[in-house]
Amino acid sequence: MTALLEVENLRVAYGKIEAVKGISFTVEAGRIVTLIGTNGAGKTTTLRTLSGLLKPLAGTVRFDGRPLSGVPAHKIVALGLAHSPEGRHIFPRLTIAENLQLGAFLRKDGPAIDRDIQHVYELFPILGERAKQASGTLSGGEQQMLAMGRALMSRPKLLMLDEPSMGLSPIMMQKIMDTIAELKAAGTTILLVEQNAQAALSLADHGHVMETGRIVLSGTGADLLHDESVRKAYLGED
């Protein structure tokens, strides 16, 4: 069986600075795969390249059996690859409901879109309570919920989450992580980028540790969680 996402020898550069120096990994349908690593390891660059916002220097990306090279960003989401970006990037002057509708921008099935919006409100009740409010007024955690809900609105085959726990209180972070587990249980395939290695590895089927643009270690979530070098470098143990 081929994987849903296959990344092979991907290299990405900003000008002359190579941020991703040839990485390969796959994401199988129904799994959670995580990329962990410190700031500047190239995780966000990888996601932005997969969703078409950055052009790779070299390498191939196949999604759902199709090469993605040369496909513009606005067409990639149509193929079933949704991206909840780092820093949330909700549309602050639009309401919560309008943000969610934008997540379904390419869909034409009106009634089903409304049902999916209701589903997001069930997942995150606070969003439903504030549906008509400008989303810039939400707290950081609520904005994260909105960003995730918005990404789900395209009914993606693969959901890419970039730092969903960044800047959140422990309670809010737990809520987000619980939701990711729920999504997985519902069969969603997720590529998760996190600095919070403990949380990410506990959820993930598979993990890759990135350092300065390279994957330096790969394994199942449980293996990495118990790997001594990972524990030292990322889980703050000595």
Place this chain on the structure above:
Amino acid sequence: MHELPQQLANGLILGAMYGLIAIGYTMVYGIVQLINFAHGEIFMVGGFGALTAYLALPDGTALALALPLMVLGGVLASVAVGVAAERFAYRPLRGAPRLAPLITAIGLSIALQQAIWKWYPDAKKARVFPQFKGESFDILGVTVQRGEVFLLLAAPLCMLALGLFVSRTRTGRGMQATAQDPDTAKLMGINTDRIIVIAFAIGAAFAAIAAVAHGLKYGQVDFRMGFITGLKAFTAAVLGGIGNIYGAMLGGVVLGVAEALATGYIEEIPGMTQFGGGSWKDVWAFVLLILVLLLRPQGLLGERVADRA
């Protein structure tokens, strides 16, 4: 005779015209952060497009019948130039330092003026634009010229249509998303290149409608007419809060009224006699701009500066 209601009406009419043109500056700025300094010339080209349509009609066609075709001709000419400018002049410079598209815009402005001067028949001097004949209207003691009625109908209709388009349609919502966060808009599946073209096209169409109104009001079109009017409309856009479409119209009206009042009343202030009258009105318009930039740099309805930080 400087009756206040008449001065206000004059200002409102002038301001509605500035406002229509200002929409083009503000929409393009709101989405690509570019001041399209060629927009005044896109307005001017619309005037010549409308004149061309009029001249193509058989002699003796009633102006009221010709007007829809003149609007169409003007809109086609302006939109063609606006969209071509985006595609061939500005798009290749997207992501370049901001000075590059700005200089391009100024160059394009000069090129368009010179192109009309050189190639439009007899355009080296102002060309006569058809005007409505007959008595002006008297509305509650305010005199309104026949040609001005077109603008008084067109400006609110255009604003209403634009407001509905932006808030109610899918493309309009895509436009708001693109203005607020272009990269994330792409992640939603929005073709931001297409949105940018639409913004240029709407701005150009509104400028063309303003140009028809300008022609009907002054009875002529001139290859230089886009410069000062464009600058005023840009002022209106900044005054209202650049990036905000309602601000553009409000800024236009405030500017128009301020100009009319300055023209009518400044000379009555003791010691200011020599600063009154029509020849000083441009000065007062820009004094108003300077005051707004000092006291409320985000403009009357602006909030972008804080939002974008």
